[in-house]
Amino acid sequence: MKHLVKSAVVLVAAVSVAVGVFTVQTVSAESSWKPEKPINLVVPWGAGGATDGVSRQTAMVLEGHLGQKIVIVNQPGASGSVGTKNVLDKPKQGLYWTAGAVKDLGVYKVQGLLDTTLDDWHLFLNFAIPNVVAVNADTPYKDFGELLAAFKANPGKIKVATAGVNSAGHTAIEMIKSYTDIDYKHVSYEGGNPAVIATVAGECEVVPQLAKEEVVMLKAGKLRALAVLADAPLSIEGYDQEIPSVKQWIPDFVTAPIYFGIFVPKGVPDEAVATLTEIWNKSLVNDEGLKKFAAQNAMIFDPAAGDVAMKKAFPMVQLDAWLKFDSGDAVVDPSTIGIPRP
Structure with a gap:
């Protein structure tokens, strides 16, 4: 594999087993979109894993801002692509979201698992987690x-x-x-x-x-x-x-942050995206409960939305896509779907 541009992950995390205490602050401008029905957050991996845990904790905070219940639905299968496809195929009303690692979402098409790319999604990052x-x-x-x-x-x-x-x-x-x-x-x-x-x-x-x-x-x-x-x-x-x-042991080893988040398919109402973006940029970023949760679980709390989210998460998408291509595990050349080799 050709080694990729270095992007350091420095994690010095204080960890305990206790569940974080969450705080919810009111943001006055968030009233532009208030979903009238519960939101379904499809976690495309099994219960108890990293995606499940960070999604549930983030949903707890978002419920307070949106004034609506967020229902977690675990739907694992085919490396996360089954649950992701379920959300992609739903009506674009803003009531179906999915979650996971951005690098997974970014390489589904490379592997032939699902015909989607990052251009099909709005990214809302919450945590970066090392292996x-x-x-x-x-x-x-x-x-x-x-x-x-x-x-x-x-x-x-x-x-x-x-x-x-x-x-x-x-x-x-x-x-x-x-x-x-x-x-x-x-x-x-x-x-x-x-x-x-x-x-x-x-x-x-x-x-x-x-x-x-x-x-x-x-x-x-x-x-x-x-x-x-x-x-x-x-x-x-x-x-x-x-x-x-x-x-x-491997001095020239290159890695990049693995960012997790919530993904909303494009085509949903603009006011839904604007509301979530405002929550992320003005409230979620300062949430003390989520900060504590990150410290307890060896994670970096680094929320971001939109273009900033893409910039943060894309290096690992590149690394993973080209790792799979170079090892013969890809069916699509990453460069043909907007993932250049660094």
Whole structure:
């Protein structure tokens, strides 16, 4: 894989198990769009994973601003494309949204999973979350170097649990493979939380999912973190070691922030987009509850909407799209759908 432009993710997060306390402030100009029916927020991944968790917490805050219930609907399948297609096909009234990692939404067409691109969506970002390579605590691997050596000594035998092709975890292990030429046995689950639980149970040895999905089991001593896919180490309150950067073993490793958010299909009423944009820029950005939630779960709280959101999230879309193309997992050349190679 040709290495891409560096975009550092520096996360030094204070983590605890408690759920954040949320505050809702009133924004006077938000009255331009008040949905008359509950909004359906389709989470295209299983319950308990990172997308599910950050979507539920963000929805709690948005309900107060919109004066309407937001119903979370988990609809996993085909690496998130099933639930996303469901929203894309609904009437454009502003009552159906989806959520997830922008990099997933951006590469569905590259993989032939769904005929959509980022140009079809309004992006509303909430958090950026890093991947952490962790292992079952009973495995012998004490650091990432030992794990790499084991991969090379046992090609195709060490089981790696992820939330499926196109998930953050699968992208992470494929990125590592592109730099090291390791081989592994991929075991796919319907979400990041099931992948973590499977690793804790001993079904797999390794899980490279998102930090938020691993925090509880790391603190409980059921998982051991070996490396964070970021430019700097990651510190987690309640976990007794600083997680070193993958660059300690792969100095030229390039990564970018994995941004999550809520996605609204284009074609909805302009006043709906304007209202959400105002909420994001004037209220959500200052929400103390969401800030606390981020700190508790090894995440960066970095809300953004519109062009700013696209600029923040696009580097990881490029990285993932070209990773898949260079490894032969793409059916569409990214450059033909507006994703240039950096």
